[in-house]
Amino acid sequence: MAKAEVRCPVCGSSFFVGNGGNAVSELKDGIHYLIPETIRNENVTPETKTKARLDALKAVGIDIDKLNNLMQKDDSFKDIFEEDDPILNEIKKGGFIRNPELFRRFICAQTFRLLKDNHGWTHAVRKMYDIKYVFNQSKRELCLLIKLQKKCPNDIRFQFFTLEDLRTIFAELFDYNKYRHYSNDTEIKLMKNRILNSDSYEDLLSVVNRYYWRFDWNCSFKPKAWLNCFKGAGAYYTLQNIIRTHGLIIPKCNDMNESLEYVDNVFKSIIGYEPQDRRWDILLSVLTMAVDKTGFELKY
Amino acid sequence: MTTDEFIKKVEDGEPYRINFEKKEVRLNGFLVDIDFETTDNIEEKLLELFENYKYSVPSRKSDSKYFFALDESHLSTKQLAENEHRYIARAKLEIYVLGLIINNKWDFGDKWYWQSNIEPKLVLFKKWF
Numbered sequence: 001m002a003k004a005e006v007r008c009p010v011c012g013s014s015f016f017v018g019n020g021g022n023a024v025s026e027l028k029d030g031i032h033y034l035i036p037e038t039i040r041n042e043n044v045t046p047e048t049k050t051k052a053r054l055d056a057l058k059a060v061g062i063d064i065d066k067l068n069n070l071m072q073k074d075d076s077f078k079d080i081f082e083e084d085d086p087i088l089n090e091i092k093k094g095g096f097i098r099n100p101e102l103f104r105r106f107i108c109a110q111t112f113r114l115l116k117d118n119h120g121w122t123h124a125v126r127k128m129y130d131i132k133y134v135f136n137q138s139k140r141e142l143c144l145l146i147k148l149q150k151k152c153p154n155d156i157r158f159q160f161f162t163l164e165d166l167r168t169i170f171a172e173l174f175d176y177n178k179y180r181h182y183s184n185d186t187e188i189k190l191m192k193n194r195i196l197n198s199d200s201y202e203d204l205l206s207v208v209n210r211y212y213w214r215f216d217w218n219c220s221f222k223p224k225a226w227l228n229c230f231k232g233a234g235a236y237y238t239l240q241n242i243i244r245t246h247g248l249i250i251p252k253c254n255d256m257n258e259s260l261e262y263v264d265n266v267f268k269s270i271i272g273y274e275p276q277d278r279r280w281d282i283l284l285s286v287l288t289m290a291v292d293k294t295g296f297e298l299k300y
Numbered sequence: 301m302t303t304d305e306f307i308k309k310v311e312d313g314e315p316y317r318i319n320f321e322k323k324e325v326r327l328n329g330f331l332v333d334i335d336f337e338t339t340d341n342i343e344e345k346l347l348e349l350f351e352n353y354k355y356s357v358p359s360r361k362s363d364s365k366y367f368f369a370l371d372e373s374h375l376s377t378k379q380l381a382e383n384e385h386r387y388i389a390r391a392k393l394e395i396y397v398l399g400l401i402i403n404n405k406w407d408f409g410d411k412w413y414w415q416s417n418i419e420p421k422l423v424l425f426k427k428w429f
Contacts, residue, residue, distance in 0.1 A: 106372075109380035241377075298378040 006034065108241045111234045112298065115291070121284065122227065131176060131221045135213065138169050138226065142208070146201045160233040162275040163201065168225040170195050170208060176221055178214040225276075232270075232280030235287050239263050246299055250290050301334050303395050310391045318394040320366060320428045323402060325395075336399035343416070349396055350422045353389040355379055362386040366428075367393065368421045401429050 003018045015023035015034060025032045054064055117124035141161050148155055171192055174180065180188055191211065198204040242248040243259050250259040266286060270278050290296070309327060310316055317326040325332050339345065354369050357380055363369055369386065400406055408414055412426045 105377050106380065109377045112381040298381060300376045300378055 102241060102245065104237045105241060107234055108238045111238045111287075115288065121231070125227065125230070130217060131173070131215045131219060132217065134169075134221070134223055134226050135173055135215065138166060138173075139208065142166060142201060142205055146205065149201065156236075157233075159271055160236070160280075161229050163204070164275045165225055165229050166201075166204060167196050167198065168276075169223070169229075170204070172223060172225065173213075174211075176215055176219055177211070178216060179212040228278070228280055231284050232278070235280065235283040236263075236267065239283070239287055242296070246296075248290060248294065248296050250286075251293050301332060303334060303336065303399070306332070306334060306395060307388070307391060311388055316391060318391070318398060320394075320398065320401060323398070325398065334395070334398075336402060338403065338405075342400070342405065345396070347416065347419060347422070349389075349393045350419060352384060353386070353393045354421070356384050356386040356389040358386045362390065364390050364394065366397075397424075397428075404429060 003016045003021050005014055006017055006023070007014050015021065017023050017025065017034070023034050025034055027033075058064055111121075114121050114124040114128070117127075138161070145158065145161065148157060174192055174195065180191070183191075194207050195204070198207055240260075240263075243250075243256060243263070248259070249256065250262055253259040253262055263283075263286070266283060270280065270282060273279075306316075306325075306327070314328055318324070325334055350367065353364075353367060355375065356369065357375070358369065358372055363386070367390075372380070375383075406414070406424065406429060408426050408429075414424045416422045
């Protein structure tokens with residue numbers, strides 16, 4: 001018998017009955033019922049499924065007796081692992097496992113690269129990054145913060161590049177824009193005020209995208225507001241990364257938890273001020289002091 | 301111009317371009333003549349330079365069309381903090397191979413490629429020479 005199509009009057013889905021179809025008819029109390037494949041397989045209990053999986057594992061050559069204890073809720077992980085397992089030892093000691101794909105590990109690598117300079121962190125930043133990098137990085141941060149607002153509005157990432165900071169950054173950058181020579185002085189003032197009077201992150205983005213930006217790569221640009229924010233974000237995320245996974249302990253503390261509390265206290269005392277007066281130098285000095293006194297080096 | 305002067309200019313930030321087929325070197329858009337020096341231990345130095353390039357820190361438009369390099373997700377934080385920039389490591393590698401091409405210092409035998417035993421990703425092709 002060939003395939004025939006049947007349509008359900010309630011939900012509208014179609015089934016194929018016959019040779020090669022996905023539905024089967026059954027007789028019950030004198031009425032034919034159509035049963036599709038999905039409902040038929042619901043009679044499979046979880047016990048039969050696990051048996052099928054265990055048989056498949058046995059065919060490959062894996063020991064099954066150790067796994068049976070877990071299924072009977074004995075809670076003995078130690079039977080599976082050996083005694084000298086390095087991962088288990090790390091869990092028992094600190095509670096954190098090293099993860100090479102950790103969140104914001106590029107910032108950790110970047111700050112250590114900048115700290116190697118003989119003249120200091122700010123000198124290295126001015127040597128390596130120019131005005132184009134400042135513009136692209138602050139614009140990228142703006143777009144990311146707009147996305148973060150919807151998912152998680154209480155994130156710590158909003159404390160470094162705040163709205164007021166971004167406004168001053170773009171206003172400073174506008175003074176070095178080559179395209180402003182095409183307009184009058186009054187128009188320049190109007191354009192700058194539009195940047196400084198924006199209400200929200202989305203407003204700022206729309207204003208920034210409306211203008212043409214072109215910079216001279218040879219100009220001498222001294223960003224003050226941007227450097228401050230960059231310093232704060234860099235120091236905070238490297239400290240979090242190092243303390244949790246690389247094993248740094250701040251000199252006056254004994255533990256990982258105590259050093260995390262110390263960093264949190266410093267962070268909260270800095271946040272108490274307004275965004276223009278925040279002194280992120282203090283966080284960076286905590287980092288350099290801890291790294292110099294303990295002789296810290298990255299392990300992996 | 302020697303190879304050391306060329307690398308110093310690249311480290312200062314000048315844009316460069318190296319082509320194996322046309323056997324050209326361009327600095328800032330202009331053609332440049334380079335004097336190559338001959339050295340011993342060709343294979344060892346090639347391996348050194350290739351490992352330096354493979355584990356280097358990438359940036360935009362820094363990969364070469366001739367050689368293979370790792371993505372940044374395969375590098376650890378220590379390597380990201382200590383290794384060279386890929387733009388400079390690529391210049392060192394490609395200038396050295398150009399020197400071998402111009403002086404014709406490689407034996408292929410009957411094959412059309414050469415692959416090293418230690419590092420299987422390092423391959424040299426006969427059509428470059």
